[in-house]
Amino acid sequence: MTPVQSSNPLPWHLLPDNSEVSADGRLLIGGCDTLELAAEFGTPLFVYDEDHLRARCREAVDAFGSHATYASKAFLCKAMARLAFEEGMGIDVASGGEMHVCLSAGIPAEKLVLHGNNKSMSELALARQAGVGRIVVDSDDELDRLESLHTADGLVPDVLLRITPGIKAETHEFVATGQDDSKFGFTVSTGAAKAAVDRAQESPAVNLVGIHAHIGSQVFRVDSFSAAVAVLAEFANPLGLPELVVGGGLGVPYVEGEEAPSISQWATIIRTAAAETGITAQIGIEPGRSIAAAAAVTLYTVGTVKQLPGIRTYVAVDGGMSDNPRPVLYGSGYEAFLPRAVTAERTDRVRIVGKHCESGDLLIREASVPADLVVGDIVATPVTGAYGHSMGSNYNKILRPPVVFCSGGDARLVVRRETFEDLLTTDLG
Numbered sequence: 001m002t003p004v005q006s007s008n009p010l011p012w013h014l015l016p017d018n019s020e021v022s023a024d025g026r027l028l029i030g031g032c033d034t035l036e037l038a039a040e041f042g043t044p045l046f047v048y049d050e051d052h053l054r055a056r057c058r059e060a061v062d063a064f065g066s067h068a069t070y071a072s073k074a075f076l077c078k079a080m081a082r083l084a085f086e087e088g089m090g091i092d093v094a095s096g097g098e099m100h101v102c103l104s105a106g107i108p109a110e111k112l113v114l115h116g117n118n119k120s121m122s123e124l125a126l127a128r129q130a131g132v133g134r135i136v137v138d139s140d141d142e143l144d145r146l147e148s149l150h151t152a153d154g155l156v157p158d159v160l161l162r163i164t165p166g167i168k169a170e171t172h173e174f175v176a177t178g179q180d181d182s183k184f185g186f187t188v189s190t191g192a193a194k195a196a197v198d199r200a201q202e203s204p205a206v207n208l209v210g211i212h213a214h215i216g217s218q219v220f221r222v223d224s225f226s227a228a229v230a231v232l233a234e235f236a237n238p239l240g241l242p243e244l245v246v247g248g249g250l251g252v253p254y255v256e257g258e259e260a261p262s263i264s265q266w267a268t269i270i271r272t273a274a275a276e277t278g279i280t281a282q283i284g285i286e287p288g289r290s291i292a293a294a295a296a297v298t299l300y301t302v303g304t305v306k307q308l309p310g311i312r313t314y315v316a317v318d319g320g321m322s323d324n325p326r327p328v329l330y331g332s333g334y335e336a337f338l339p340r341a342v343t344a345e346r347t348d349r350v351r352i353v354g355k356h357c358e359s360g361d362l363l364i365r366e367a368s369v370p371a372d373l374v375v376g377d378i379v380a381t382p383v384t385g386a387y388g389h390s391m392g393s394n395y396n397k398i399l400r401p402p403v404v405f406c407s408g409g410d411a412r413l414v415v416r417r418e419t420f421e422d423l424l425t426t427d428l429g
């Protein structure tokens with residue numbers, strides 16, 4: 001995705017819902033002055049608009065009730081798990097670690113849905129013992145594991161079977177999951193999905209309640225979802241199972257010129273396709289990115305500006321691929337702006353890079369920024385609320401940034417900045 005080259009101010013719709021400009025041109029999120037947040041909590045800093053998160057959760061719940069499940073891989077901490085739960089969502093966890101965070105946050109186990117294409121024996125055992133609401137079974141090997149656990153303790157979890165519908169969603173290949181050539185799920189076209197249904201229905205170790213599919217992430221084209229629902233209907237309707245989960249994947253705009261359906265519009269597309277294809281099962285959805293992405297901006301401090309006449313200008317910030325690996329992983333585009341002048345024209349073209357020891361450590365390949373950007377400025381990237389903090393790392397032993405939730409003028413620190421001591425907690429010397 002190539003960012004649009006433009007001198008326009010930052011497109012307002014890329015900012016969280018509750019964003020305002022102060023009388024002197026500064027950005028407020030949830031009533032909190034972003035420059036004051038940077039001064040108080042340091043940078044890099046993830047600033048979330050809490051009411052934006054809540055509103056998106058409610059939009060999903062309005063459409064699908066308790067069958068709207070938040071995909072916590074997008075962004076997870078205890079406060080986020082509680083927020084999604086308080087707004088009526090279930091929570092999709094894709095590992096023992098995500099499950100542990102949710103259980104530690106006090107989320108009832110029955111509100112959790114366990115995913116993963118290679119769940120370990122211990123993850124499955126933990127899920128069954130805790131009583132998670134649904135396990136989404138991904139393979140015959142996993143059914144083997146569930147059967148051997150059942151032999152030991154007799155527990156029978158409710159499960160969905162993840163199927164691969166053979167839909168190629170138009171998105172980056174790393175996040176396309178619905179095509180036949182996929183590591184996920186039971187393939188419909190080969191007959192593996194039908195065989196898995198037969199096996200699960202006969203197995204004493206599981207109670208098969210439905211079918212699940214997820215075609216990919218950052219999908220803008222609504223006909224990809226309609227096509228997936230049609231394939232799902234053909235497969236699932238004859239089975240007469242009570243539940244059908246169509247996954248997440250709704251795309252969000254990251255850069256100028258991009259647009260995406262809202263969660264409500266997406267829900268209508270799914271409902272319409274379900275009605276047209278005679279689906280009577282209870283439909284569920286699993287949005288992650290569309291809940292969390294636009295809720296946050298990341299604040300950085302500019303540390304160096306390196307001008308290479310005739311080549312380019314590098315603006316280096318105090319984070320990088322460790323707090324946002326998406327540009328490096330997928331070539332994803334972002335916008336940049338100065339929170340001290342959020343409506344300013346962005347007439348200069350620079351490359352915004354991080355502080356890691358890699359030439360590939362870039363945040364924005366071709367960023368438009370105001371011409372008066374200087375060392376010491378706070379620079380921000382919007383739409384960093386999903387797959388940023390959650391995909392972060394400690395590369396170069398950079399400390400993971402803190403997260404603040406802002407609402408009504410109050411800033412609540414929900415994840416503190418890591419310390420050097422944290423870096424040594426698992427190091428036995």
Ligand SMILES: Cc1ncc(COP(=O)(O)O)c(C=O)c1O
Pocket residue numbers: 071073074092115214216217218247248249250286287288289290
């Ligand atoms: C099974 C499953 N459900 C839901 C999601 C959430 O997708 P998104 O964040 O694009 O809505 C994912 C993301 O990879 C997924 O794998």
